[in-house]
Amino acid sequence: MKLDNPALLIEKNLVEGQWIGADSGATLSVKNVATGEEIASVPLLGRAETQRAIAYAEQAQREWKRRTATERAKILHRWVSLIEESREDLARLITAEGGKPLAEARGEIAYAASFITWFAEEARRVDGAVLQPVNASQRYVVTKQPVGVCAAITPWNFPAAMITRKVAPALASGCAIIVKPAEQTPLTALALARLGEEAGLPAGVLQVVTGDPRAIGEELCQNPTVRKLSFTGSTETGRTLMAQCAPSIKKLSLELGGNAPVIVFDDADLEQAVAGIMASKFRNSGQTCVCANRIYVQRGIYAALSDALVNAVNALKVGNGLDETINQGPLIDERAMNKVESHIHDALEKGATLLTGGKRHPLGGNFFTPTVIGNVDQSMRFAREETFGPVAPLFQFSTDEEVIQYANETEFGLAAYIFTRDARRQWLVPEALEYGMVGVNTGLISNEVAPFGGIKQSGLGREGSRFGMDEYLEIKYVCVAL
Ligand code: ADP
Numbered sequence: 001m002k003l004d005n006p007a008l009l010i011e012k013n014l015v016e017g018q019w020i021g022a023d024s025g026a027t028l029s030v031k032n033v034a035t036g037e038e039i040a041s042v043p044l045l046g047r048a049e050t051q052r053a054i055a056y057a058e059q060a061q062r063e064w065k066r067r068t069a070t071e072r073a074k075i076l077h078r079w080v081s082l083i084e085e086s087r088e089d090l091a092r093l094i095t096a097e098g099g100k101p102l103a104e105a106r107g108e109i110a111y112a113a114s115f116i117t118w119f120a121e122e123a124r125r126v127d128g129a130v131l132q133p134v135n136a137s138q139r140y141v142v143t144k145q146p147v148g149v150c151a152a153i154t155p156w157n158f159p160a161a162m163i164t165r166k167v168a169p170a171l172a173s174g175c176a177i178i179v180k181p182a183e184q185t186p187l188t189a190l191a192l193a194r195l196g197e198e199a200g201l202p203a204g205v206l207q208v209v210t211g212d213p214r215a216i217g218e219e220l221c222q223n224p225t226v227r228k229l230s231f232t233g234s235t236e237t238g239r240t241l242m243a244q245c246a247p248s249i250k251k252l253s254l255e256l257g258g259n260a261p262v263i264v265f266d267d268a269d270l271e272q273a274v275a276g277i278m279a280s281k282f283r284n285s286g287q288t289c290v291c292a293n294r295i296y297v298q299r300g301i302y303a304a305l306s307d308a309l310v311n312a313v314n315a316l317k318v319g320n321g322l323d324e325t326i327n328q329g330p331l332i333d334e335r336a337m338n339k340v341e342s343h344i345h346d347a348l349e350k351g352a353t354l355l356t357g358g359k360r361h362p363l364g365g366n367f368f369t370p371t372v373i374g375n376v377d378q379s380m381r382f383a384r385e386e387t388f389g390p391v392a393p394l395f396q397f398s399t400d401e402e403v404i405q406y407a408n409e410t411e412f413g414l415a416a417y418i419f420t421r422d423a424r425r426q427w428l429v430p431e432a433l434e435y436g437m438v439g440v441n442t443g444l445i446s447n448e449v450a451p452f453g454g455i456k457q458s459g460l461g462r463e464g465s466r467f468g469m470d471e472y473l474e475i476k477y478v479c480v481a482l
């Protein structure tokens with residue numbers, strides 16, 4: 001694969017300040033999702049190398065935490081500049097290994113960089129408190145200190161942003177961090193690490209290990225030197241990691257699965273609702289944890305909305321994301337294709353109506369035709385499971401109470417969206433929805449200043465925003481007797 005700066009296509013891991021291969025020499029092949037061709041191979045690391053990375057991180061963190069926040073912030077700002085200069089190469093890597101269209105990949109680079117800028121700024125605002133003593137001969141001080149060595153395990157659907165959203169607050173607060181990117185998308189992570197190195201990050205504060213998820217994951221979770229794990233991925237894997245972290249009582253941030261409802265009320269602005277659904281549902285071909293999964297439409301607007309949505313979906317262009325005219329890339333793998341097909345099949349068998357799409361795309365491979373399905377109801381798999389693909393299932397509803405109940409009928413609680421021009425609904429419905437984030441008249445809600453995260457089985461903790469910094473800090477209270 002061709003990059004303007006070939007040094008950003010890296011087939012080594014960053015461990016102990018060196019670019020290394022696996023002890024065993026074993027490698028893992030990285031494929032272009034659109035074509036199936038091998039782009040590169042990366043080291044297949046296991047427990048031993050991970051253990052060394054952890055020990056090295058501990059040493060590195062001792063020096064890093066002693067630097068001033070201003071010094072740490074300066075390096076982070078330099079890292080942002082280098083990322084921006086390498087935007088095209090990074091976007092190509094994201095598109096090749098992850099599949100999203102180039103325009104979305106460029107957007108992800110801007111989004112990823114925004115977290116580094118934000119936390120570089122926040123670094124200087126990590127303040128404590130002086131408390132009123134209950135005893136005249138005592139003084140109380142509260143400070144915040146970095147948690148120590150952190151680990152990040154990240155998914156393939158945002159190969160850059162899910163890394164910077166964890167790494168930036170860790171580094172800004174004075175922690176060291178070891179990243180294990182998804183096996184499908186390690187190249188973006190490695191390129192980011194090289195740029196971090198160039199920006200002046202000291203050896204060992206950011207290390208990247210690729211390879212066997214189980215072996216690396218077990219070491220990161222069980223090793224008592226690691227004080228915090230931040231994970232983004234499936235609820236199932238999150239549960240496993242949480243259990244593995246229990247014996248050493250690690251701090252945890254978990255960003256897990258979602259099952260986002262979109263509610264379109266009769267009084268919605270139709271154009272705004274369709275634009276919001278398209279943005280939320282078809283971004284990354286439906287493969288984000290905040291993608292609309294269930295679209296509830298009030299009876300009065302159902303016919304108009306379904307017609308308008310079908311037209312918008314039919315205008316999507318499917319293909320290799322490296323082609324600038326494409327806005328729907330491939331799905332990540334065959335397992336994803338099968339899941340999408342099985343959800344469609346289940347709904348049609350139970351009486352839903354196919355409005356457009358519904359099948360694999362003629363291009364073959366992992367391309368799926370963008371799909372709209374009508375007359376979906378709560379008995380179907382769409383209601384309960386995250387589809388993670390380019391399928392918009394439309395449910396009908398009558399009353400606010402009914403739709404709020406449907407929307408909350410899930411163990412997930414990440415993002416929800418509502419479309420309404422009624423001010424009362426704009427306040428009351430988000431209050432009643434059991435979700436960590438609610439979009440009102442918009443399908444795009446994520447940015448660096450907002451707290452991203454879910455409730456129920458969608459996870460623990462918040463990323464981004466001023467709240468995201470606290471996840472990497474411990475509170476220390478000092479009581480001084482005079
Ligand atoms: P997805 O279905 O998106 O692949 P996963 O939760 O399986 O979701 O993957 C997200 C991340 O978790 C990836 O980096 C993957 O390698 C990692 N992972 C998967 N299983 C384990 C495990 N048992 N231990 C540690 N990491 C894991």
